[in-house]
Amino acid sequence: MSSNDYSDQMIDRLHQALNTPETVSDEEMEQWMHDPSFNDALDTMLMARRAMLGEQYQEDTSQEAFRQFMAAHEPTDEAVEVPIGQSSSARKWWKASILAIAAATLGWWFLPRFSTDVPVAQPSNIIYHQTSYLDTVAVRPLHDNSQYQQSRSTITVPQGQHAMITLPDGSKVWLNAQSSLSYPNTFEAGQPRQVMLKGEAYFEVVRDEQHPFIVDCGKLHTRVLGTSFNVRNYPESSPCVTLVSGSVQVEEANHRVLLKPNQAATLSSTGALRVDEADIDNATCWLEGLFRFDGMTLREILVEVGRWYNMDVVVNDDTHLDDRLHFSGERQWTVNEVIEYLELICDVRLDIKDNQLLLN
Amino acid sequence: MMTNARKHDEMRKQMERLYTTFYQQLFLYALTIVDQEEEARDVVSDVFSLVWNQWTREEDITPVNSSYLYKLTKTKCLDRLRRDKARNNYAAFLSHVQLPETDDEVHLYEHHIECLREAIASLPEPGKTILDYCYFQRLTYQQTADKMQLSIVVVRKNMLKVFKILREKLNKATK
Secondary structure, three states, X not given: OOHHHOOHHHHHHHHHHHHOHHHOOHHHHHHHHOOOOHHHHHHHHHHHHHHHHHHHOOOOOHHHHHHHHHHHHHHHHHHOOOOOEOOOOHHHHHHHHHHHHHHHHHHHHHHHHHOOOOOXXXXXXXXXXXXXXXXXXXXXXXXXXXXXXXXXXXXEEOOOOEEEEEOOXXXXXXXXXXXXXXXXXXXXXXXXXXXXXXXXXXXXOOOOOOOOEEXXXXXXXXXXXXXXEEEEEOOOOOOEEEEXXXXXXXXXXXXXXXXXXXXXXXEOOOOOEEEEEOOHHHHHHHHHOEEEEEEEEHHHHHHHHHHHHOOEEEEOOXXXXXXXXXXXXXXXXXXXXXXXXXXXXXXXXXXXXOOEEEEO | OOOHHHHHHHHHXXXXXXXXXXXXXXXXXXXXXXXXXXXXXHHHHHHHHHHHHHHHHOOOOOOOOHXXXXXXXXXXXXXXXXXXXXXXXXXXXXXXXXXXXXXXXHHHHHHHHHHHHHHHHOOOOOHHHHHHHHHHOOOOHHHHHHHHOOOHHXXXXXXXXXXXXXXXXXXHXXX
């Protein structure tokens, strides 16, 4: 590849664009995309910049960075070792509380590194933030010692966010937007481990044959020994449990079914419990900050999109609502990008007005 | 299956290895894209957190490809750029930047950077200083011209010449 292939003009503009990107127009960008020498020119410039940065930052900061990393990741792991259901001595709880406090404090200190604005939820200090791919921070709730034996915790996640919780037995739960999980602060000996879910969560349950783990979604109960599965229980759609690994028993008032990996149980509006082959990627892609709708109706897609971007959906034209589409994208996209994409794959007009998504 | 404590120790060891081997170059790579030191460090820390979380979830501590780390770093950098309205455009065409796909390519990439470093260090003047002002310190051609008391035409000519020299050095390095 001869270096004469690059028009001088392009090099000029590219150089200017790297310095002041806001001066680049959409048309210009379009042009460059179609210019074969563009990639090479860009590469050269960026590599040159990288080389010069290397000159500037000669000191190796990896040791210091590693120290900080471990400081953020040590206490959480230690705090997981709380046994189930044993009535612990006062000293053990004190130790667990101190570790939990340390974790929460350190977690708080490290917040600025991970997120821009972070709400702190009631009642206990759960910290959650906008996720991009799986970068959730695992924190433990602070327990008030005196009430510890009696109380439950409820974690509620608003639109557009995720949270990750570690339960008293070490089981991990990822909560999707607009979901809430209620669980006891201690799992009692001789009792099943029961939690209540509204919305959607992905569970990785620690195996304990003596204490089955039960997810209560109102009409649907999911009973497991130790396994990974996704539970979806949003108000406007049928509750659905998808099994990734292990085995679960799903029951409603009159039926129970035993799922194998890659199967999903859905409770239809007529009350029938149906088992189907499931697409695991579809069911759990929200964990990775992705949208993935494979053969879902426009209606279902709009609901999910509305939920993520915190918008109501208003349907002015319902002709295409039941069209089945294949859509995949990133949750980090702006709502405009998502709309553009949807308009491309389906013959509809979508507009945004007053924080509402209008289907025309 | 390891106990919790032993697994944690092993994870710590492996993570230290990753930091020692890759932190500095990933940080510089991120810095090239996001342009702010604090943010670049955040991104790399996020990338390593992701790896840590994966290890926590799985039974085995799977080794990590360097190209995977680069890819994660690039993606996270672009995420951050996109969130910021002012830098959104920039993110769009940066997403076309080539990435090393395999560990070998990462090695080669870092080697090319080294070649460029040498090439830049041995540039003749005034090209070398002009490159520094225009490209590194982000002055416009006019500002550089004023600073060095040269005409803007000379500045531009030199930038083009320097670019071609660097391009040739890179071409040679890949053969």
